[in-house]
Amino acid sequence: MLNVNNVVAGYLAGSRVLDGFSLQIAAGEVVALLGRNGMGKTTFLKALMGHVGVTEGSVNFAGEEVAGRKPYEMARRGVAYVPQGREIFSDFTVEENLLMGVLGRPDLPQKVPDWAYEIFPILQERRKQRGGSMSGGQQQQLAIVRALVSQPKLLLLDEPSEGIQPNIVQDIGRVLGQIAKEQGLTILLVEQNMELVLGMAQRCLFMENGAIAYETDQVQQLRTDPAPIHRYLSV
Numbered sequence: 001m002l003n004v005n006n007v008v009a010g011y012l013a014g015s016r017v018l019d020g021f022s023l024q025i026a027a028g029e030v031v032a033l034l035g036r037n038g039m040g041k042t043t044f045l046k047a048l049m050g051h052v053g054v055t056e057g058s059v060n061f062a063g064e065e066v067a068g069r070k071p072y073e074m075a076r077r078g079v080a081y082v083p084q085g086r087e088i089f090s091d092f093t094v095e096e097n098l099l100m101g102v103l104g105r106p107d108l109p110q111k112v113p114d115w116a117y118e119i120f121p122i123l124q125e126r127r128k129q130r131g132g133s134m135s136g137g138q139q140q141q142l143a144i145v146r147a148l149v150s151q152p153k154l155l156l157l158d159e160p161s162e163g164i165q166p167n168i169v170q171d172i173g174r175v176l177g178q179i180a181k182e183q184g185l186t187i188l189l190v191e192q193n194m195e196l197v198l199g200m201a202q203r204c205l206f207m208e209n210g211a212i213a214y215e216t217d218q219v220q221q222l223r224t225d226p227a228p229i230h231r232y233l234s235v
Protein backbone atom coordinates (compact mmCIF):
# COMPACT_ATOMS: atom_id res chain seq x y z
CA MET A 1 0.00 0.00 0.00
CA LEU A 2 2.78 2.42 0.95
CA ASN A 3 6.19 2.22 -0.64
CA VAL A 4 8.69 4.92 0.32
CA ASN A 5 12.13 4.92 -1.24
CA ASN A 6 15.20 6.95 -0.34
CA VAL A 7 13.29 10.04 0.65
CA VAL A 8 15.11 13.23 1.55
CA ALA A 9 13.06 15.96 3.23
CA GLY A 10 13.54 18.85 5.65
CA TYR A 11 12.32 22.24 6.68
CA LEU A 12 15.00 24.58 5.35
CA ALA A 13 16.46 24.50 1.83
CA GLY A 14 19.02 21.72 1.65
CA SER A 15 18.24 20.29 5.11
CA ARG A 16 18.02 16.50 5.33
CA VAL A 17 15.91 15.66 8.38
CA LEU A 18 14.85 12.59 6.40
CA ASP A 19 17.93 11.28 4.69
CA GLY A 20 17.52 8.13 2.63
CA PHE A 21 14.30 7.17 4.40
CA SER A 22 12.62 4.02 3.05
CA LEU A 23 9.75 1.87 4.27
CA GLN A 24 7.07 -0.44 2.93
CA ILE A 25 3.70 -1.04 4.56
CA ALA A 26 1.26 -3.66 3.30
CA ALA A 27 -2.51 -3.18 3.38
CA GLY A 28 -3.94 -4.14 6.76
CA GLU A 29 -0.67 -3.88 8.66
CA VAL A 30 -0.26 -2.03 11.95
CA VAL A 31 3.28 -0.65 12.04
CA ALA A 32 4.99 1.40 14.75
CA LEU A 33 7.65 3.97 13.91
CA LEU A 34 9.93 4.46 16.90
CA GLY A 35 13.02 6.46 17.72
CA ARG A 36 14.47 9.05 20.05
CA ASN A 37 13.28 12.66 20.05
CA GLY A 38 14.34 14.59 16.98
CA MET A 39 15.08 11.58 14.76
CA GLY A 40 12.47 12.60 12.20
CA LYS A 41 9.35 10.53 12.95
CA THR A 42 6.93 13.45 12.86
CA THR A 43 8.75 14.85 9.85
CA PHE A 44 8.07 11.63 7.97
CA LEU A 45 4.35 11.80 8.75
CA LYS A 46 4.31 15.43 7.63
CA ALA A 47 6.24 14.64 4.45
CA LEU A 48 3.82 11.83 3.64
CA MET A 49 0.85 14.17 4.16
CA GLY A 50 2.41 16.91 2.04
CA HIS A 51 3.04 19.35 4.90
CA VAL A 52 6.81 19.07 4.38
CA GLY A 53 8.36 18.97 0.91
CA VAL A 54 10.12 15.85 -0.38
CA THR A 55 13.26 16.88 -2.30
CA GLU A 56 14.55 13.42 -3.30
CA GLY A 57 13.16 9.91 -3.52
CA SER A 58 9.71 8.53 -4.15
CA VAL A 59 6.51 8.02 -2.17
CA ASN A 60 4.10 5.55 -3.73
CA PHE A 61 0.68 5.19 -2.13
CA ALA A 62 -1.91 2.75 -3.49
CA GLY A 63 0.01 2.43 -6.76
CA GLU A 64 0.44 6.13 -7.40
CA GLU A 65 3.39 8.50 -6.91
CA VAL A 66 2.23 11.05 -4.33
CA ALA A 67 5.37 13.00 -3.32
CA GLY A 68 4.54 16.69 -3.61
CA ARG A 69 0.78 16.24 -3.27
CA LYS A 70 -1.03 18.71 -1.05
CA PRO A 71 -2.53 17.60 2.31
CA TYR A 72 -6.11 17.81 1.03
CA GLU A 73 -5.16 15.60 -1.94
CA MET A 74 -3.68 13.01 0.42
CA ALA A 75 -6.86 13.10 2.51
CA ARG A 76 -8.94 12.47 -0.61
CA ARG A 77 -6.72 9.54 -1.53
CA GLY A 78 -7.45 7.96 1.84
CA VAL A 79 -4.67 9.02 4.19
CA ALA A 80 -5.84 10.44 7.52
CA TYR A 81 -3.47 12.14 9.94
CA VAL A 82 -3.97 12.58 13.68
CA PRO A 83 -1.19 15.04 14.57
CA GLN A 84 0.72 15.27 17.80
CA GLY A 85 -1.26 17.51 20.16
CA ARG A 86 -4.52 16.47 18.42
CA GLU A 87 -5.36 19.89 16.95
CA ILE A 88 -9.08 19.66 17.37
CA PHE A 89 -11.11 22.85 16.93
CA SER A 90 -11.70 24.00 20.53
CA ASP A 91 -14.62 26.31 19.74
CA PHE A 92 -16.44 23.78 17.57
CA THR A 93 -18.72 21.19 19.08
CA VAL A 94 -17.84 17.50 18.97
CA GLU A 95 -20.27 17.10 16.07
CA GLU A 96 -18.78 20.04 14.15
CA ASN A 97 -15.28 18.64 14.67
CA LEU A 98 -16.40 15.31 13.26
CA LEU A 99 -18.01 17.05 10.32
CA MET A 100 -14.60 18.56 9.48
CA GLY A 101 -13.32 15.02 8.97
CA VAL A 102 -16.14 14.28 6.54
CA LEU A 103 -15.63 17.57 4.63
CA GLY A 104 -12.14 16.40 3.70
CA ARG A 105 -13.80 13.67 1.62
CA PRO A 106 -16.28 15.38 -0.75
CA ASP A 107 -17.00 11.99 -2.35
CA LEU A 108 -18.66 10.77 0.89
CA PRO A 109 -22.14 11.78 2.16
CA GLN A 110 -21.60 15.15 3.83
CA LYS A 111 -22.90 14.22 7.27
CA VAL A 112 -21.41 12.55 10.31
CA PRO A 113 -22.29 8.85 10.16
CA ASP A 114 -24.09 7.36 13.20
CA TRP A 115 -21.34 4.79 13.70
CA ALA A 116 -18.91 7.61 14.53
CA TYR A 117 -20.61 8.02 17.92
CA GLU A 118 -20.43 4.32 18.70
CA ILE A 119 -16.63 4.10 18.59
CA PHE A 120 -16.14 6.05 21.83
CA PRO A 121 -19.52 6.55 23.59
CA ILE A 122 -18.28 9.73 25.29
CA LEU A 123 -18.54 11.48 21.92
CA GLN A 124 -22.27 10.74 21.82
CA GLU A 125 -22.70 12.12 25.34
CA ARG A 126 -20.69 15.24 24.48
CA ARG A 127 -22.01 15.65 20.96
CA LYS A 128 -23.21 19.25 21.43
CA GLN A 129 -20.40 20.37 23.71
CA ARG A 130 -17.34 22.36 22.66
CA GLY A 131 -14.30 20.26 21.87
CA GLY A 132 -12.19 22.50 24.07
CA SER A 133 -14.31 21.63 27.12
CA MET A 134 -13.23 17.99 27.03
CA SER A 135 -10.23 16.33 28.72
CA GLY A 136 -7.05 15.66 26.75
CA GLY A 137 -7.94 11.99 26.42
CA GLN A 138 -11.45 12.75 25.18
CA GLN A 139 -9.99 15.23 22.68
CA GLN A 140 -7.67 12.50 21.45
CA GLN A 141 -10.64 10.17 21.01
CA LEU A 142 -12.39 12.95 19.08
CA ALA A 143 -9.32 13.52 16.87
CA ILE A 144 -9.13 9.79 16.11
CA VAL A 145 -12.79 9.52 15.19
CA ARG A 146 -12.53 12.73 13.12
CA ALA A 147 -9.85 10.89 11.14
CA LEU A 148 -11.90 7.67 10.92
CA VAL A 149 -15.02 9.36 9.53
CA SER A 150 -12.95 10.19 6.44
CA GLN A 151 -12.89 6.39 5.94
CA PRO A 152 -9.12 6.25 5.42
CA LYS A 153 -7.14 3.40 3.93
CA LEU A 154 -4.14 4.49 5.98
CA LEU A 155 -4.33 6.10 9.42
CA LEU A 156 -1.31 8.05 10.69
CA LEU A 157 -1.16 8.58 14.45
CA ASP A 158 1.47 10.81 16.07
CA GLU A 159 1.91 10.03 19.77
CA PRO A 160 -1.76 9.42 20.57
CA SER A 161 -0.95 8.56 24.21
CA GLU A 162 0.88 11.81 24.95
CA GLY A 163 -0.45 13.47 28.11
CA ILE A 164 -3.41 11.11 28.40
CA GLN A 165 -4.59 9.11 31.38
CA PRO A 166 -3.72 5.38 31.19
CA ASN A 167 -7.30 4.04 31.04
CA ILE A 168 -8.05 6.16 27.95
CA VAL A 169 -4.77 5.08 26.34
CA GLN A 170 -5.83 1.46 26.89
CA ASP A 171 -9.25 2.16 25.46
CA ILE A 172 -7.76 3.81 22.36
CA GLY A 173 -5.39 0.87 21.84
CA ARG A 174 -8.19 -1.66 22.21
CA VAL A 175 -10.56 0.15 19.85
CA LEU A 176 -7.96 0.81 17.14
CA GLY A 177 -6.67 -2.76 17.37
CA GLN A 178 -10.22 -4.02 16.88
CA ILE A 179 -10.90 -1.73 13.90
CA ALA A 180 -7.59 -2.74 12.29
CA LYS A 181 -8.43 -6.42 12.74
CA GLU A 182 -12.08 -6.32 11.72
CA GLN A 183 -11.90 -3.74 8.93
CA GLY A 184 -8.33 -4.22 7.72
CA LEU A 185 -7.43 -0.59 8.43
CA THR A 186 -3.71 0.08 7.88
CA ILE A 187 -2.12 2.06 10.71
CA LEU A 188 1.24 3.78 11.07
CA LEU A 189 1.78 4.68 14.70
CA VAL A 190 4.47 7.01 16.06
CA GLU A 191 4.51 6.37 19.79
CA GLN A 192 6.75 6.42 22.86
CA ASN A 193 4.41 4.39 25.07
CA MET A 194 5.78 0.87 24.59
CA GLU A 195 2.74 -0.80 26.15
CA LEU A 196 0.53 0.74 23.48
CA VAL A 197 3.05 -0.18 20.77
CA LEU A 198 3.42 -3.79 21.93
CA GLY A 199 -0.35 -4.12 22.25
CA MET A 200 -1.07 -2.90 18.73
CA ALA A 201 1.86 -3.21 16.33
CA GLN A 202 2.70 -6.18 14.12
CA ARG A 203 6.00 -4.63 13.10
CA CYS A 204 8.30 -2.08 14.71
CA LEU A 205 10.59 0.23 12.76
CA PHE A 206 13.35 2.05 14.63
CA MET A 207 14.56 5.36 13.24
CA GLU A 208 17.94 6.95 13.65
CA ASN A 209 19.28 10.05 11.92
CA GLY A 210 16.52 10.37 9.39
CA ALA A 211 16.27 6.76 8.22
CA ILE A 212 15.13 3.34 9.42
CA ALA A 213 18.05 1.73 11.26
CA TYR A 214 16.40 -1.53 12.39
CA GLU A 215 13.08 -3.32 12.09
CA THR A 216 11.45 -6.41 13.52
CA ASP A 217 8.19 -8.26 13.10
CA GLN A 218 8.90 -10.27 16.28
CA VAL A 219 7.23 -7.56 18.32
CA GLN A 220 6.46 -9.64 21.41
CA GLN A 221 10.13 -10.63 21.67
CA LEU A 222 10.87 -7.01 22.50
CA ARG A 223 9.33 -7.72 25.91
CA THR A 224 11.91 -10.38 26.75
CA ASP A 225 14.77 -9.03 24.65
CA PRO A 226 14.53 -5.24 24.78
CA ALA A 227 18.02 -4.63 23.34
CA PRO A 228 16.69 -2.69 20.29
CA ILE A 229 14.56 -0.56 22.62
CA HIS A 230 17.61 0.30 24.70
CA ARG A 231 19.75 0.92 21.66
CA TYR A 232 17.35 3.06 19.65
CA LEU A 233 15.11 4.63 22.26
CA SER A 234 17.19 5.21 25.40
CA VAL A 235 18.82 8.58 25.75
Ligand SMILES: Nc1ncnc2c1ncn2[C@@H]1O[C@H](COP(=O)(O)OP(=O)(O)OP(=O)(O)O)[C@@H](O)[C@H]1O
Pocket residue numbers: 011012017035036037038039040041042043044
Ligand atom coordinates in the same frame (compact mmCIF):
# COMPACT_ATOMS: atom_id res chain seq x y z
N1 LIG B 1 9.08 23.32 11.87
C1 LIG B 1 10.38 22.97 11.93
N2 LIG B 1 11.35 23.80 11.43
C2 LIG B 1 12.65 23.48 11.47
N3 LIG B 1 13.12 22.31 11.99
C3 LIG B 1 12.22 21.46 12.51
C4 LIG B 1 10.81 21.74 12.49
N4 LIG B 1 10.16 20.69 13.08
C5 LIG B 1 11.13 19.81 13.42
N5 LIG B 1 12.36 20.25 13.09
C6 LIG B 1 13.63 19.54 13.31
O1 LIG B 1 13.61 18.33 12.58
C7 LIG B 1 14.22 17.29 13.34
C8 LIG B 1 13.26 16.10 13.44
O2 LIG B 1 12.11 16.49 14.19
P1 LIG B 1 10.84 15.55 14.34
O3 LIG B 1 9.80 16.33 15.05
O4 LIG B 1 10.51 14.94 13.05
O5 LIG B 1 11.41 14.43 15.30
P2 LIG B 1 10.66 13.24 16.01
O6 LIG B 1 11.47 12.03 15.76
O7 LIG B 1 9.24 13.23 15.64
O8 LIG B 1 10.85 13.62 17.52
P3 LIG B 1 9.79 14.04 18.66
O9 LIG B 1 9.51 12.79 19.37
O10 LIG B 1 10.59 15.03 19.46
O11 LIG B 1 8.60 14.67 17.98
C9 LIG B 1 14.62 17.89 14.66
O12 LIG B 1 15.99 18.22 14.61
C10 LIG B 1 13.79 19.12 14.77
O13 LIG B 1 14.45 20.11 15.51
